[in-house]
Amino acid sequence: MASRSLGQFYPVASPVHDLDPRAKILATAVFVVGLFLIDSTVGLLSVAAALVALVAVSRIPAGTFLLLLRPVLFIVALTVLFQVLFSREGVTLVEWGFFEVRSGGLSLGFFLALRILLLVSSAGLLTSTTAPVALADGIEDLLSPLKRVRFPAHEVAMMMTIALRFIPTLGEEAEKIKGAQAARGADFSEGGPLRRARSLVPVLVPLTVGAFRRADELAEAMESRGYRGGEGRTRYRELRFRKRDALALVLTALVLLVGVLL
Amino acid sequence: MRLELRDVRYVYAPGTPFEVEALRGVSLVVEPGEVLGIVGGTGSGKSTLVQHMNLLLTPTSGEVLVDGVDATTLKKSELRRRVGLVFQFPESALFAATVEEDVAFAPRQLALDEKEVRERVLESLRVLGAGELAARSPFALSGGEKRRAAIAGVLAMRPEILVLDEPTAGLDPATREDFLALILGLRNAGISVVLVSHDLDEVAEVADRVCALQEGRVLAVGTPAEVFYRDPSQAPATVRVASLLRESKPEIGAPVPFGETLDALRALRGA
Numbered sequence: 001m002a003s004r005s006l007g008q009f010y011p012v013a014s015p016v017h018d019l020d021p022r023a024k025i026l027a028t029a030v031f032v033v034g035l036f037l038i039d040s041t042v043g044l045l046s047v048a049a050a051l052v053a054l055v056a057v058s059r060i061p062a063g064t065f066l067l068l069l070r071p072v073l074f075i076v077a078l079t080v081l082f083q084v085l086f087s088r089e090g091v092t093l094v095e096w097g098f099f100e101v102r103s104g105g106l107s108l109g110f111f112l113a114l115r116i117l118l119l120v121s122s123a124g125l126l127t128s129t130t131a132p133v134a135l136a137d138g139i140e141d142l143l144s145p146l147k148r149v150r151f152p153a154h155e156v157a158m159m160m161t162i163a164l165r166f167i168p169t170l171g172e173e174a175e176k177i178k179g180a181q182a183a184r185g186a187d188f189s190e191g192g193p194l195r196r197a198r199s200l201v202p203v204l205v206p207l208t209v210g211a212f213r214r215a216d217e218l219a220e221a222m223e224s225r226g227y228r229g230g231e232g233r234t235r236y237r238e239l240r241f242r243k244r245d246a247l248a249l250v251l252t253a254l255v256l257l258v259g260v261l262l
Numbered sequence: 263m264r265l266e267l268r269d270v271r272y273v274y275a276p277g278t279p280f281e282v283e284a285l286r287g288v289s290l291v292v293e294p295g296e297v298l299g300i301v302g303g304t305g306s307g308k309s310t311l312v313q314h315m316n317l318l319l320t321p322t323s324g325e326v327l328v329d330g331v332d333a334t335t336l337k338k339s340e341l342r343r344r345v346g347l348v349f350q351f352p353e354s355a356l357f358a359a360t361v362e363e364d365v366a367f368a369p370r371q372l373a374l375d376e377k378e379v380r381e382r383v384l385e386s387l388r389v390l391g392a393g394e395l396a397a398r399s400p401f402a403l404s405g406g407e408k409r410r411a412a413i414a415g416v417l418a419m420r421p422e423i424l425v426l427d428e429p430t431a432g433l434d435p436a437t438r439e440d441f442l443a444l445i446l447g448l449r450n451a452g453i454s455v456v457l458v459s460h461d462l463d464e465v466a467e468v469a470d471r472v473c474a475l476q477e478g479r480v481l482a483v484g485t486p487a488e489v490f491y492r493d494p495s496q497a498p499a500t501v502r503v504a505s506l507l508r509e510s511k512p513e514i515g516a517p518v519p520f521g522e523t524l525d526a527l528r529a530l531r532g533a
Contacts, residue, residue, distance in 0.1 A: 173354075179318050180355035183347040184415060185339055185371030202367065205357035209401060 010128045015244075016058035017129045021138030023245035027252040028126045034256030035118055041107065043259035044114045050255040051121055058129050068124040069117060076113045083109030136161040137239060140230075154230025162218070166211075173210055177203050263329055263344060263422045263454075265292040265315060270324035272310055284310040286478040287324070292423055292456055297449050299469030299486070300458045306475040308458045309350065312425050315456065316345040343372060346421030350428045353408035356400035361387070361411045364400050368419045386414035389447070391440060406437040424448060425456040430464060442468050466490070466498035466518045487516040 011017075016024075038044055055065055089104025127135070140157035147153050178188065181202045188199050272285040284307045292298050292315070302308050313319040314326055317333055326333040333341055349355070358364035362383055369379040387393045392410040395403065400411055409429070417424065426445070430438045445455050445468050459465050465472060465486070472489040474481040482489045490497035494505035500523040507514050507530070514530055517523040 176349065177355045179313065180349045180352060181367075182318060183316060183342055183349065184368040185342060185419065186367075187339070187371075202355070202357045206355050209357075210354055 008128065009131050010060050010064065011131070012059045014057060014059040014129070016054065016125070018244075019129075019248055020239055020241050020245040021130050021134040022141055022239060022241065023248050024126050024130055025135070025138050025142060027249055028122050030249070030252055031122045031256065032119060034253075034259065035115055035122075038115075038256070038259045038262075040262055041111045041114065043262040044111065044118065046262055047255055047259040048114065048118060051118060051125070055121075055125060058125065060125075060128055065121075065124070065128070068128070069120055072116060072120050076116050079112050079116065080109035083112065132161060132164045134237075136164075137235065137237070141239060152230070154233070158230075166214070169214075170207065170211060174203060174207055177206050177210075264294055265345065265423060265454075266290070266325075266327040266330075267311075267314060267321075268325040268327060270311075270314055270321040270326065272307075272314065272319060273322045276322065284478055285314075285321075288475070288478070288480055290473055290480060290483065292454055293471075294422075295449060295452055295454055296470040297445060297455045297457060297468050299465035299472040300456060300475060301460060301462060301465055301472060302475035302481075303460065305477075307478040308460075308475055309427055310478075311475065312347060312427050312456065312458055315423070315425050316342045316347045318342075318347065339371070343368075343419045344421055345423045345425060346416040346419050347425045348413050348416045348427060348429060350431065352412035352416070353400075353405070356408060356412055356415075359399060360396065361392070361398055361400050361403070361414075362396040364411060365415045365418050368415055372419065382418045382420065383414075386417040387411075389417060390414045390444065406433055409433065409437070421453065423454040423456065425458070427458045428460070429457070430459070430461065438464065462490070462496075462498040463500075463520075466500060467520065486518040490518060491516050 035044075035047070038047065055062070084101055084105045085099075087102055087105025087108055090102045090107070092100050092102050093106070094101040130138070136157040139160065140153050143151065143153035143156065178186075182188070186199055186202055188196065188203075190196075191199070267288055267290045270285055270288045271283070274280075274282045274284055288307070288311060290311075300308055300311065310319065314321055317326060317338060320334065328336060328341065328344070356364050358367065365383045365386055366379050369382045374382070384393065384396065387396055387410075390410040390413055392407060392414060395407055395411060400408060403411065413426070413429065430441050433441070442464060445457060448455055449470075455468075457465060457469065469486050471484060472486050473483040474489055482492055490501040491505060494502050497505070498518065500520055501518060504514055504517055504523055504526065507527075511530055514526050517526045
């Protein structure tokens with residue numbers, strides 16, 4: 001059974017979903033750069049407040065959105081721990097043998113944690129409000145100026161779309177093959193790391209063979225429907241950059257400017 | 263061995279919005295030396311059910327008993343040797359450089375000596391009518407040959423029950439006939455066979471008993487005649503013909519396999 005992967009597109013109707021994917025990609029890029037220009041906790045908090053508001057507007061349930069942050073929690077915890085343990089700034093709050101907690105470390109840890117969480121959230125908001133196809137279209141359009149220097153923008157975008165599409169399919173296939181080998185006595189949990197890596201060979205070989213077979217079939221299916229690459233290809237859904245998309249970009253820049261100034 | 267499933271329930275992805283109850287209380291026995299056919303439509307739980315027979319899936323609730331003993335208390339590797347499970351499209355799990363190496367995978371996991379491994383590999387391939395494939399690459403075979411090699415890979419464990427999930431899907435009629443003959447041959451050698459199929463006509467040919475599944479529940483279980491004559495609209499072609507004739511000529515009886523039906527029709531004409 002396929003499970004929801006993180007940051008997967010969450011199909012609801014909302015003003016954020018409705019924005020032009022190019023605007024969302026650009027806004028996210030601006031946002032990520034902006035995060036590194038903000039050097040105060042207050043600034044980050046103001047940006048965070050704006051992001052929380054945006055998530056609310058996107059109609060993605062808070063619980064689903066927070067799940068996105070789970071994989072980075074470990075890194076965040078580690079960052080805070082290191083700052084607290086090794087920082088020698090500010091006043092001492094707790095002292096216990098040669099272990100001490102200083103206010104400087106605590107606030108720096110908080111600042112860095114906030115920055116990481118905002119980074120991941122902004123990228124997650126982009127992928128969960130933008131359908132993979134729209135995302136690929138947006139990337140293709142943004143890369144298309146590079147076509148002049150013979151950069152294959154359409155092909156790159158198509159490869160991304162296909163890769164994303166086949167992650168769950170291959171995952172399912174891997175589960176099936178693991179089951180079949182387990183039925184033949186394979187054990188994936190016993191022995192040291194080397195033995196366990198070796199025990200994956202009977203899974204990885206058929207999985208790879210299967211992936212090549214699928215690729216061939218997909219290529220044939222695409223060609224039989226007349227796909228010949230990006231040259232002269234039109235789209236069913238034309239992207240339209242509207243006033244609200246420009247407005248979204250300006251608002252993003254404004255929020256970040258406030259964050260930098262605070 | 264006698265394998266019993268008692269009120270087995272299985273839920274995929276419990277506690278998430280993607281929760282699906284695939285089995286809703288299935289009780290079923292695989293008797294020693296029988297061919298048990300399991301039939302049912304897509305999504306009826308057939309494939310989920312068979313994965314409980316060697317505990318690749320553990321029931322959410324309910325029990326799996328091997329000769330009356332709770333299967334979860336047995337060694338998993340031993341259980342999986344005794345209950346050989348062949349997945350649907352088993353050829354997608356072939357991986358070794360030669361067919362012989364691939365079939366040898368399971369016996370080697372049992373830590374048998376090389377002489378014994380080789381003996382079993384050749385025996386299984388011979389039973390499958392694939393002896394001449396031993397030295398070939400599994401990736402260079404035809405679909406039917408791959409299927410034979412993959413089934414040999416499970417048979418080489420010398421299981422007491424062989425579970426086949428849709429073994430004839432996508433095969434040509436001649437290979438199908440071979441496989442059905444193979445199932446009967448295994449039964450005559452004392453191995454129980456569980457045949458999962460949505461092709462009622464092939465189940466009609468070989469099954470001693472039939473279990474019909476629907477939406478994760480046992481709809482009916484019994485001899486092929488008992489199960490298929492209950493609802494002839496969902497029965498093999500032979501049963502549909504015979505049950506139609508039965509309305510005016512009850513003496514035709516309740517034949518299920520093709521040969522028996524033919525004989526019954528001849529007797530009817532002669533009379």
